[in-house]
Amino acid sequence: MNIYPEDANIFETSNTDDTSRPKVYIETYGCQMNVNDSEVVASILIGNGYSVTSDINQADIILINTCSIRENAETRVFGRLDLFGQIKKQKPSVLVGVLGCMAERLKDQLLEQKKVVDLVVGPDAYRELPVLIRAAEDGQKGVNVLLSREETYADISPVRLDKNGVSAFVSIMRGCNNMCSYCVVPYTRGAERSRDPQTIVKEVQDLFDAGYREVTLLGQNVNSYHWEGQKGLIKHTVNFSDLLEMVALVDPRLRVRFSTSHPKDLTNEVLYTMAMYENICNHIHLPVQSGSTRILKLMNRKYTREDYLNRIEAIRSIIPDCSISTDIIAGFCTETEVDHDLTLSLMREVGFDFAYMFKYSERPNTKAARHLEDDVPEEVKTRRLMEIIELQGKLSEQSKQADVGKRFEVLVEGESKKSKDEFYGRTSQNKVVVFPKAGHKVGDFVYVEITDCTPATLMGKIVEE
Structure with a gap:
């Protein structure tokens, strides 16, 4: 039985895996925001004496970070809970927790699964996880789904549990105020809050210093990023265009992406900032x-x-x-x-x-x-x-x-799934390119001439600039 679903993000075992600590397995569904949230969760738990494992069979605690955008996403999670229930029958001491948007939306329904779910934790309550885990270990239900108007996790440095060590997600805000009639996000993630820009720049600088060469700034609507502070007696305001420039200036060798934009808030100012800096994709x-x-x-x-x-x-x-x-x-x-x-x-x-x-x-x-x-x-x-x-x-x-016949600068992100002799990366335009390794390594910037394509992928060869 394959217990690792193809559509979930399952973190690789890294130096966070310590045999002397209780092991936490984290499975993530949904958007990039959820991936970043799982990295925040990992940071909080590691700081409180836990380790992270990619082997569910070794886990003392199983956490599933969930999405409520569509019904099939929730159905898939309930299917996973059935499997976790089977694991608990074999190892009764294992704790199972549901995090994120489903925890916020379906708390009561999740708690009805008394024999499976021990923790139900909303997206603004991750700091409480160590306390909630201890409560669950004592036989209580660990529950906190309260939404916050202030929480941004700005002071927490996420543990990067991705595979390549080249590209990373950086959350710049939380929540949403748009209230699109079809969307649950304002109800599951609360009102919009923007992070202090200096904490964002510091996180990006730390990533660059650690060898990362691309960051993606994340928000439900990045264009509505708005932060107000004080510089002495002067009120200081930072909008998304300002923040984009601040991040681009961290280093010209760092690629900068962002997602998602809302059409009503995408200003010409943002577009001119993008045009001004070559490292903004x-x-x-x-x-x-x-x-x-x-x-x-x-x-x-x-x-x-x-x-x-x-x-x-x-x-x-x-x-x-x-x-x-x-x-x-x-x-x-x-x-x-x-x-x-x-x-x-x-x-x-x-x-x-x-x-x-x-x-x-x-x-x-x-x-x-x-x-x-x-x-x-x-x-x-x-x-x-x-x-x-x-x-x-x-x-x-x-x-x-x-794009066939054109040349693009490409960041080498990893080895191609189809051939160990090839790398893959993306152009500035976010199109995936596969090309022979030619002596390069992951994290390098190379120029690739596009020689062919499929509907999904570009193919090329490395050339001199």
Whole structure:
């Protein structure tokens, strides 16, 4: 039986693994924010006498960091809990904890699984984990799902449990204020809070000094980053453009990425900052969700189709070689064939390089669930999604083919899965490239000439600058 699911992030055993300490196994689902949260959890636990292991069979504590964005994500987690229950039957002393968004949203339902779940901890309560674990060891349920208006974990240096030691995620803010009608994030992660910029810059500097050569700044909506402080008697404000520049100035050899942007908040100031610094990567993830202004209004996205296309025009004008990726939802409440065709036509007009595409999944207690009927038949949602996927496949292939013959600077991130003689890395535009090693090593910057492509991957060879 394979107990390691392919869609989960499972941290590799590292120098955090110490046989004299209780062992914690952490399994992560969902977005990059969750991956970063798991690194914060690891840091807190290691600082309190625990070690982290990638072998679930060696674990004294099993933690699963969860996502509630879509129903199938939660279903998958309940399936994992069934497996953890089997492990507990063989080793009754093992503690099982559910962290993150599902813990926040489904506390009571999780606690009903009395024989499996010992800990239920929301995303703002990770500092309490050592205390909650001790309570669970004494036979109590360790529960804290309170949301905070202040918690950013700014003082905690995450333990980097990734595999390559080259690229890292840095959380710059938590929570969300946008209240999109389909989304549970404001309810599971609370209101928006921005970290002190100096703590962010210090974390990035520490990563660079440790050999990392790329950071991705994370937030539910990075463009709404806003921090206010005092410099003597003068009030000091830092917005996202300011922060982006501060991070870019850490070192010109450090690549800087960010995710995710909201179309209503992506300013020209941010675009000009990107254009000014070569080490800020030329890629923007700009979720559109729908090409229909009527549907966007029902989604409470706070922009129109025309507003979105205006932002695309600004990106193309200020950063001509910038790649653009997006999110698209098929079959939102009341969506008609006309609305669907508007999404397809917007996709063609923009020519997205990549997209995350989903069927609408009603989430309990959201505004859409309370006030809108999920009235698009499942078979219609499926058909529309397949049409979106088919079109995006063609657009992605066109995007890759346009790069054949060009040269790009690529950061070597690791060994190709298909060949030990090849590396993979990404261009500034966030496109994956596979190429022969040619005597280089992970962490090097190399110039690669693109010789061929598939719809998903570029292929090339290392050349002189």
